[in-house]
Amino acid sequence: MGVLRIGHVNLRVLDMQATLHHYENVLGLIKTDRDGAGNVYLKGWDEWDQYSIMLSESDRAGMNHIAFKVENDADLDVLKRRISDWGIAVEEVPAGSLHNCGRAIRFNMPSGHEMYLYAEKKRVGKSVGTVNPHPWPQDLKGAGVHWLDHALLMCELNPEAGINMVAETTRFLQDTMDFHLAEQVMVGPEGKIQAATWLFRTSTPHDIALVGGARMGLHHCAFYLDEWTDVLKAADIMAMNDVKIDVTPQRHGITRGSTTYFFDPSGNRNETFAGLGYLAQPDMEPITWTEDQLWRGIFYHTGEEAGEFTSVYT
Ligand SMILES: [Fe+2]
Incomplete structure (x- = not known):
């Protein structure tokens, strides 16, 4: 339930x-x-x-x-x-x-x-149907994303003022809707400030993520692709269409997903995200990233901030 x-x-x-x-x-x-x-x-x-x-x-x-x-x-x-x-x-x-x-x-x-x-939304079915389906439809356009995978929401974080909406909202999601914590970033003195969280109800590492910032907003919504080569091809298609790419294809440490960040024409950030990451289960011990390894968690290869990850969101 x-x-x-x-x-x-x-x-x-x-x-x-x-x-x-x-x-x-x-x-x-x-x-x-x-x-x-x-x-x-x-x-x-x-x-x-x-x-x-x-x-x-x-x-x-x-x-x-x-x-x-x-x-x-x-x-x-x-x-x-x-x-x-x-x-x-x-x-x-x-x-x-x-x-x-x-x-x-x-x-x-x-x-x-x-x-x-x-609980109810009109059903129209998958493009490949449910009887002897092909693995994918032949009339796909563009990147051919499978589904909306997750969203990352920015929450107000101002420790000096005693405001941590990441921690508060994480606790709310856990207490009321039984979301499970997959990963978290802990910062500040003795690593006591919960600055970002990744939470799930399905069996993937996150259905929603919360990151601390100056104000609330939408950081990105992400669309699922099967694998790394699909993420690469999706970025090719973005370039062909002059889409503004924020971060070129690479891997997240957190969730282990392959990723590209880019913007829709209004400036809303999107992500193509590939891979299961790992099997997330309610009894899995949450993973913690420390402040000194924060960017390794977000962009695994460089371990540095890329694009406009923390400063630009809608
Ligand atoms: Fe994401």
Whole structure:
């Protein structure tokens, strides 16, 4: 029971036409719907629910909300009580408030990020079907990403003022929704400040990650590819389409994934992420990265900050 996986993110974008070129032709997502308000919905070919990305035109980039899918409708009642008992206000929203979803609950995590939980979303199926499927569809565009894999959210961290929304939000996710801690970065005197965390509900090292910064925001949303060669080819496709790449293909120490960071036309950071990393299980002892090895954890080969990792986010 409980939270299954990341369901979707609702991104704010400046120019829908340019954005759709990016998400459809470069990443290879499939447009599945558009609503009366002009929001556009897309999914990866390997996803069965109708959408994992919701695009909303706006005059500023960023993320409106993140949504997770729970296993059973009754889980919503249990989770509503647990979140409310934790001290967070929860609102029930009727079926259809989230496009083509059943009833949902809505709240703001301690970090301020708006989150929805829902149990039902319209199903449209994988592109390869479910009977004698081919391993991949032959009409893939661009990088042909499989699915929305995870999101990394920036949370306010200001130890001098006693503010650590990474630690607070991590505890919230663990206490109320039974997220498990896979990895963490500990900094400051005696390494007591939890400055970043990677948490899972599936069996991969992270479904959501939290990193401390000057203000809350969206650092990136990541799309799954099978392997390193797919990450390399995806970066080729980005170059062919003049996509602004933040960090060229390389490996993360944390989660062990292969990665490329890049920006959509509005400046929202995306990632192509390949590999399982490792089998994450609730009884696995969390991995800790110390402050002196922080950048080895993030960019394993150089052990140094690359791109605009900490300074630029939406
Ligand atoms: Fe990531």
